[in-house]
Amino acid sequence: MLAYVVRRCLLTVPVLVGVATLVFLLIHLVPGDPAEAMLGESAAPTDLAALRTRLGLDQPLAVQYKRFATGLLHGQMGTSFRYNTPVTSEILSRLGRTTELALTAMAVAILIALPLGVLGAVYRGRAPDQIAMLVSLAGVAMPNFWLGPVLAIVFAIQLAWLPVSGTGTWQHLVLPSVTLGAALAAVTARMTRTTVSDELRELYVLAARARGLSRLRTVVRHALRNSLIPIVTILGLQLGTVLTGTIVTETIFAWPGVGRLLIQAISFRDYPLVQGCILFIAVTYVAMNLVVDVLYAWLDPRIRYR
Amino acid sequence: MIIRRIGLVIVLVTMAAAIVGPALVPYGPAALDLPQRLAGPSGTHLLGLDELGRDVLARLLTGARVSLFVGLAVVSLSVAIGVTIGSIAGYAGGWLDEAVGRAMDILLAFPGILLAIALVAMLGPSLQNVVLALVTIGWVSYARLVRGQVLKVRELEYVQAARALGAPAWRILVRHVVPATLSAVIVQATLGMAGAIIAEASLSFLGLGVQPPTPSWGTMLDAGRSHLFDAPHLTVFPGLAIAMLVLGFNLVGDGLRDRLDPRGN
Numbered sequence: 001m002l003a004y005v006v007r008r009c010l011l012t013v014p015v016l017v018g019v020a021t022l023v024f025l026l027i028h029l030v031p032g033d034p035a036e037a038m039l040g041e042s043a044a045p046t047d048l049a050a051l052r053t054r055l056g057l058d059q060p061l062a063v064q065y066k067r068f069a070t071g072l073l074h075g076q077m078g079t080s081f082r083y084n085t086p087v088t089s090e091i092l093s094r095l096g097r098t099t100e101l102a103l104t105a106m107a108v109a110i111l112i113a114l115p116l117g118v119l120g121a122v123y124r125g126r127a128p129d130q131i132a133m134l135v136s137l138a139g140v141a142m143p144n145f146w147l148g149p150v151l152a153i154v155f156a157i158q159l160a161w162l163p164v165s166g167t168g169t170w171q172h173l174v175l176p177s178v179t180l181g182a183a184l185a186a187v188t189a190r191m192t193r194t195t196v197s198d199e200l201r202e203l204y205v206l207a208a209r210a211r212g213l214s215r216l217r218t219v220v221r222h223a224l225r226n227s228l229i230p231i232v233t234i235l236g237l238q239l240g241t242v243l244t245g246t247i248v249t250e251t252i253f254a255w256p257g258v259g260r261l262l263i264q265a266i267s268f269r270d271y272p273l274v275q276g277c278i279l280f281i282a283v284t285y286v287a288m289n290l291v292v293d294v295l296y297a298w299l300d301p302r303i304r305y306r
Numbered sequence: 307m308i309i310r311r312i313g314l315v316i317v318l319v320t321m322a323a324a325i326v327g328p329a330l331v332p333y334g335p336a337a338l339d340l341p342q343r344l345a346g347p348s349g350t351h352l353l354g355l356d357e358l359g360r361d362v363l364a365r366l367l368t369g370a371r372v373s374l375f376v377g378l379a380v381v382s383l384s385v386a387i388g389v390t391i392g393s394i395a396g397y398a399g400g401w402l403d404e405a406v407g408r409a410m411d412i413l414l415a416f417p418g419i420l421l422a423i424a425l426v427a428m429l430g431p432s433l434q435n436v437v438l439a440l441v442t443i444g445w446v447s448y449a450r451l452v453r454g455q456v457l458k459v460r461e462l463e464y465v466q467a468a469r470a471l472g473a474p475a476w477r478i479l480v481r482h483v484v485p486a487t488l489s490a491v492i493v494q495a496t497l498g499m500a501g502a503i504i505a506e507a508s509l510s511f512l513g514l515g516v517q518p519p520t521p522s523w524g525t526m527l528d529a530g531r532s533h534l535f536d537a538p539h540l541t542v543f544p545g546l547a548i549a550m551l552v553l554g555f556n557l558v559g560d561g562l563r564d565r566l567d568p569r570g571n
Contacts, residue, residue: 018412022421029428141553143504145511145524146545149531153538164534240417247423248508252531263512266427278424285417 004297012290019286023279024068027271028061038081038269054079055272077279078272082265087276091258097167098257101180101249102242104173106235108181109188114224114231116185117192122219124197132189139186144245148179148252165254176253180245184238191234195227202226229299236292240285247281310564313557320551324374327367335368335521336360344537354539357529362539365521366547372433372522373503373551380440380502381495387441388448389491393484395449396456397475406449413446419505426514436515440505444498451494455487462486489566496562500555507548523548 030037035051052058055078056067071077077087113136120132152175156164162171199205200223208218247259254260258277265273328335333351339359347354353362395406413421425439459465460483468478509515510524518525523544530540 014408015411015415018408019415022412022416023424026424026428029425031429137553137556138549141549141556143507143545143548143552145508145527146541146548149527149534149541150545153534153541157535157538244417244419247420248512251512262423266423267513271428274424274427278420281420282416285420286415289415 001298005294008290008293008297012286015286016283019282020069020072020279021065023275023282024065026278027055027275030271033057034271038271051081072279077276080265080270080273080276082268082270082273087273090261090273091276091280094256094258094261097255098246098250098259101173101176101246101255101257104177105180105242105245105249106184108177109184110235112181112185113188113192116189118196118219118224120189120193121196121200121223122215124193129193133193136186136189139182139189142182144179144183145248145252147182148175148249151175151179152252165252167256172253176249176255179252180242180249183245184235184242187238188231188234192224192227192231195230196223199223199226229296232299233292233296236288236295239288239292243281243285243288310557310561313554313561316550316554317558320370320547320554321374323367324370327370328364331361331364331367333361333364335365336519337364344533344540346537346539353543354537356526356540357533357537362526362543365526366523366543369521369523369526369544370547370551372516372520373506373548376433376437376440376506377499377502377555379437380444380506381498383437383441384444384498385448385491385495388445388450389452389484389487391445392449392452393456393479393487396453397460397479397483403453406453410446410450413443414450416443418443419508422505422509423512423514426509431509431514431517433516433520436506436509439509440502444502447498448491448494451490452484452487455490456483459483459486493559493563493566496555496559500552500559503555504548504552 027034033048033052035048035055035057036043039047039051049058056064059067075088077091079085080087080090083090116132116136120129120136123129152164155162155175162174163169164175166172196219200219202223205218205223208222209215213221244259246255246257247262249255250257250260251263258280262274262277262281265271265277337360339355339361341359342351342355343357343359345351345355345359351361351363353366356362356365391406395403421443422436422439425442426435429435429438465478465482468482473481506515506522507524507527510522511528513528515524516522518529526544527541527548530537530544533540
């Protein structure tokens with residue numbers, strides 16, 4: 001197991017270097033002069049020169065890259081142009097909110113997906129199955145930037161049960177987490193239906209029923225339990241969707257997380273902050289994939305020997 | 307199977323609506339009726355008016371052109387690039403395959419839409435840049451799919467026979483190997499249309515895609531966000547249009563997969 005973990009970690013290193021290089025090169029994609037793009041066309045030449053020096057844009061590309069890479073190794077991603085504070089501290093101050101939203105969305109997804117998927121598997125081909133799969137199909141097709149405002153119209157405006165935006169109480173978390181979790185719930189419900197219905201055809205399920213176990217107990221204690229590995233995998237694979245989903249969801253509900261910070265940084269042309277947020281989200285994604293792979297290998301030893 | 311056909315009907319109806327629809331509506335997508343702004347659906351304006359008094363139905367039909375254009379442009383360019391790179395890398399093997407594989411690993415290490423957001427943020431928001439950004443992330447999935455298929459196909463007897471007869475590598479690729487991978491590509495491309503449409507709408511919603519006054523379903527939804535209280539129809543109709551078209555392409559993709567890839571059943 002340790003050898004697998006070490007090998008998998010080593011394979012991640014070139015990917016991380018590639019991701020960091022790509023993010024570094026992004027700022028050089030800005031058409032024309034990035035300093036002028038940030039300060040505007042009417043900026044004084046002295047201000048432009050000062051900003052170029054501050055961002056290191058007056059240095060050769062190799063020198064800039066070395067400075068960027070050295071900074072990264074020390075946990076520094078430059079200074080935000082808008083806030084005049086280190087990019088790292090701006091991101092870290094919002095990380096808690098994004099984590100809170102992502103974890104709650106995953107919990108919502110699991111709470112919706114497991115019953116829906118089990119219902120579909122138990123009543124496969126019949127009305128409850130068709131209704132469950134129609135609900136999950138709708139979840140896949142509905143983009144979160146539409147579902148969010150629609151939920152806000154119904155539950156915050158028409159019924160006045162929940163706040164439209166902001167943070168502070170658990171009520172503030174309901175609409176953003178349902179918006180973010182809906183698509184994940186839909187995918188997971190479909191996976192649960194397939195795996196549980198495969199398990200229900202196994203002989204041990206028949207044996208359990210023959211021994212007099214109730215249908216509910218057979219499904220929950222045996223079939224669902226044995227279906228958990230693929231379900232956990234699909235949840236892990238969808239972490240990236242949740243992570244990028246926070247960008248839109250946080251923007252809709254004015255949720256003060258890293259995703260909203262990125263969009264605000266883009267509109268203020270705060271390129272160091274844009275670069276930092278993108279790098280942070282991409283590295284988190286790579287790290288989460290690594291954790292999922294390791295967890296999967298731990299759950300299913302056959303993976304390690306492939 | 308009926309549900310799959312519904313998908314095809316949705317896609318065909320949307321295409322027809324995008325082509326002839328704007329000509330059938332008595333109002334232009336940019337025609338203003340300020341005194342009536344934010345008016346709800348009525349007999350004269352079936353889907354109501356927006357914040358500047360423009361007809362929502364006319365804008366929705368014109369916006370369908372943008373969505374379908376982005377979908378078609380992104381998918382066709384991604385397929386062309388992905389199939390070319392994937393087939394050459396898979397067939398040639400060696401260092402070329404290694405280099406392409408590493409490049410794909412790095413691009414796949416980014417969550418898809420994040421790289422598109424990053425590219426558009428740096429290049430500036432416009433329809434062309436949205437297409438460019440989505441192609442930059444889009445070709446990878448086709449290249450990976452085709453590379454995998456080519457690795458299998460190149461070992462088949464009829465390909466080895468062609469090689470033994472002295473056919474040049476490009477001819478074997480174009481005439482014998484690539485056609486064998488196309489059914490999988492068609493399925494992926496259909497599902498890719500749904501992905502591209504949703505990605506364009508997401509970028510436009512975030513203010514990074516099509517810029518006003520050009521109507522796009524994403525920008526319409528973004529504008530509707532400020533009027534959730536007084537004009538919910540501005541949010542409901544563009545969202546429904548996106549959801550229906552995405553559902554349509556997903557159903558057609560699923561149906562094609564069932565038809566073209568019996569092993570998937």
